[in-house]
Amino acid sequence: MSSTTLTALLHGPDQKGLVARTAAWIFERGGNIIHADQHRDEDYGVFFQRVEWMPGDAETAQEMAAFRAFATTLGMEVRIARGSDRPRVVIFVSKQEHCFHDLLLRWKAGELPCDIRCIISNHNDLRRDADHYGVPYYVIPVTAATKSAAEATALSMIKADGIELVVLARYMQVLSGDFLEQLGRPVINIHHSFLPAFAGAKPYHQAHKRGVKIIGATAHYVTPVLDDGPIIQQAVAPVSHRQSVDDLIRKGRDLEKTVLAQAVRWHVENRVLAYANKTVVFD
Amino acid sequence: MSSTTLTALLHGPDQKGLVARTAAWIFERGGNIIHADQHRDEDYGVFFQRVEWMPGDAETAQEMAAFRAFATTLGMEVRIARGSDRPRVVIFVSKQEHCFHDLLLRWKAGELPCDIRCIISNHNDLRRDADHYGVPYYVIPVTAATKSAAEATALSMIKADGIELVVLARYMQVLSGDFLEQLGRPVINIHHSFLPAFAGAKPYHQAHKRGVKIIGATAHYVTPVLDDGPIIQQAVAPVSHRQSVDDLIRKGRDLEKTVLAQAVRWHVENRVLAYANKTVVFD
Amino acid sequence: MSSTTLTALLHGPDQKGLVARTAAWIFERGGNIIHADQHRDEDYGVFFQRVEWMPGDAETAQEMAAFRAFATTLGMEVRIARGSDRPRVVIFVSKQEHCFHDLLLRWKAGELPCDIRCIISNHNDLRRDADHYGVPYYVIPVTAATKSAAEATALSMIKADGIELVVLARYMQVLSGDFLEQLGRPVINIHHSFLPAFAGAKPYHQAHKRGVKIIGATAHYVTPVLDDGPIIQQAVAPVSHRQSVDDLIRKGRDLEKTVLAQAVRWHVENRVLAYANKTVVFD
């Protein structure tokens, strides 16, 4: 028996018998399904599945290739990973440090099955902390004049190191559409409001001005449209007239930390599929 | 001693010693403060207070008049009520019945210290239920052609009966600015989204399309700008990709019921002050 | 094609290939799986599955029998139902009416796919309301002396009418172990605390005395041990020193309503499996 599970994320046009055919394929090759979950989007006629199984005797690389070929015969797109894989991640950060510490501490505690390769920041502030966590810290300053060059530097570092996921942990620069296109990999951002309310700058100030009784935070994939990408997770907390903007900011930090960590965890566990500017999360 | 408490809601320009002067005024007249709560809005320099006390020997009408005069000397606006007062309320409803039943059942259970005088609806559907609850039910049909006349009819009924609060319990007609102006009394509406997200029509459809992971409901005072008035209370519930629009609607009903009932309860207990398109809620 | 789905709830000793074999069985007979969810309890080595499918051309009664036979070959216990089935339910109630109204209103709104056959109460108080809802209302008074006879009366009514689920909607009598044994059908109770805290009488008084900052409600299957059966659902609400016992009772009513309704809904949708004094809820 293999020493690791395989996890496949499938999606494509819905058709009869998909659940049975996937299960049969795995069973016939000596595998055993550990978890299987699926979803049909009635509006779009799309079928989604996450299936995790213990493969039989075959070598896993070979089994992954075989499953990819099988998915093609179903007309499905597929991502497949070993349970032992640890996606390579870079964290972008500016001066706000709460999400940065939260991600690093969870990672060191074993809560995030990924490989945090390095930190990229437009400021030097968190270098000493990154050193303490034992993670390389690179400063790429960004000004209006240097933005394009800074993005090119980041891009080449990401590609050179085979990074598979970019996490913006309160990174205070907007990534250009050009950068995102050349990147071609998922980027998760944390926005400090319950989107779509209060998109854009200073959401806690906007929330305070509007007098809402609940604040929130939203983790989403980044698209070229600001704060508009597929939402992965959201959380909220009650507030009252007593809370100042500073109180909202403080309360919101707790939301931002847990929401971003949850989204990253789901992503690196291969639980998230984005489509039609929404997500399916097999939690 | 009086047999009832008095509750005053004060607000006005902040100044030194307001808490002490109010407390002293009550104490010197033989009263005993039962609850007192206050708030300062630093942005606007406004002081807010809710104070509930057991007055001394004087007749309550006289004491209320004396407190009003006292508040004027402080430059404060004031609303004052007896604990035994039960504000006269009308509920507007269309065909959606969950908030209607919820309010009536809470009222009959003693949770809402008010006097629900009647139901006004643009449909006949809930007449039998209103009869069962023992509350008069008036149908005022509304079409584009008759809207103005319908509003005039409602207005004269409200004024004739001394109604002090209008509650829109999923009433599916937009009240005109003209109606609101002539009404001159508070109107509480329940909107089925976590405003300011998804204002306007079909918010659950909007939420489903956007792929949010949390839905909400908002109780607010009605102003001439649709879904933009001061927010009194909000609540939310988590949703996932599995929920259809119908599921959101069903889940949302529970939010709408509790949020509207809470807002009405706070209002009739004299706990809400609106200003600057926000509310102070002394809960 | 059949006009209704089938839903099976399976459980039994875990073994390799169960997911695949069930899926294959359905597929080979021309059925199409709509939802499938499964769980393995590692402690007990038990496999659980809920599968909902649209069967092929065969008559559903025949298909259900065939699936039962198939489950036996897997060594699994099974419950199977048509999507169009509406389990027959009786609601037991005393004088507390909030859960009673809540269940009846949700049922009339189409939220609970069951057939509420009648209300049994030890008091006459809610007769007029039951009449309004159009549901038969039977009074079976209970005293220490008559308890045994009262239970026998209820038992014969339940059996005569083919009742499949008993719901205790704040019914203030403890059912005897003898009654439960002879009944042999599931009984869902709502307890007004977050069990296992505050089992037994007057849980809100216990909670107030202990000074907890959160209160709760618990829906569970009834076993001969008081307030100890498998928990189906729980919910909580924050409280503070300001809340009196009466406030806890009022706040708790909202929890009790939603928790009981959720548990009943899950049960009649065939989503709940009890084992080892716990539940698996395929929500």
Place this chain on the structure above:
Amino acid sequence: MSSTTLTALLHGPDQKGLVARTAAWIFERGGNIIHADQHRDEDYGVFFQRVEWMPGDAETAQEMAAFRAFATTLGMEVRIARGSDRPRVVIFVSKQEHCFHDLLLRWKAGELPCDIRCIISNHNDLRRDADHYGVPYYVIPVTAATKSAAEATALSMIKADGIELVVLARYMQVLSGDFLEQLGRPVINIHHSFLPAFAGAKPYHQAHKRGVKIIGATAHYVTPVLDDGPIIQQAVAPVSHRQSVDDLIRKGRDLEKTVLAQAVRWHVENRVLAYANKTVVFD
């Protein structure tokens, strides 16, 4: 004018006019009340007040002494502090590090207005982290044989440094009644269940075995009776049959962090009064 506010926490036998007399005392000496909140416990006839004010011209030490004398004339016990005071705190920790990091990071971010003087641990594991935070770290190993001596060592360190609050951040030793008595200062503990459910050891294992659908964490003052002291704050999170004990432990860490931090914050901001094994929290 003084450069700092004063905050008094009062409690004692309820009597007429207390709110007015406190307010008048402050006003007459040129002070201005910024926040005032009070509570009456009807069961015990006790009055509680938290009042925060900007004093007039007098020196604050003198004003504090005068207020203490005034409180005595009211028959009230009082604690009074300057807004600029930062209580001296020691954190006890073992090997579980999540609450330790959370408290230290919040403290460095300015969320906890106190002075964390040192860490005391029965293990050496977190020394490097304490060094990184710049906080002294003392190891006092504890075995059954050395427990009494270890407690004496801790006690003398606490007294020598004028520590005012002890925080047990998942410290895995039970403090003896003798230690608590000699300590004579508040000790806040975090228990990883929603007390009173699952007191004692391994609460997540207990919760998993009982099959609850909600887990919790509780911050409370320590008394000689294990896990029984006055509760300051609680929080909960939903769980399902899918969660293993390890999942509960991971989910629970987030609860423990926020609940303990909130309790410590309230305590050092002079918002908590304990009585009758309960707390009043003026939040």
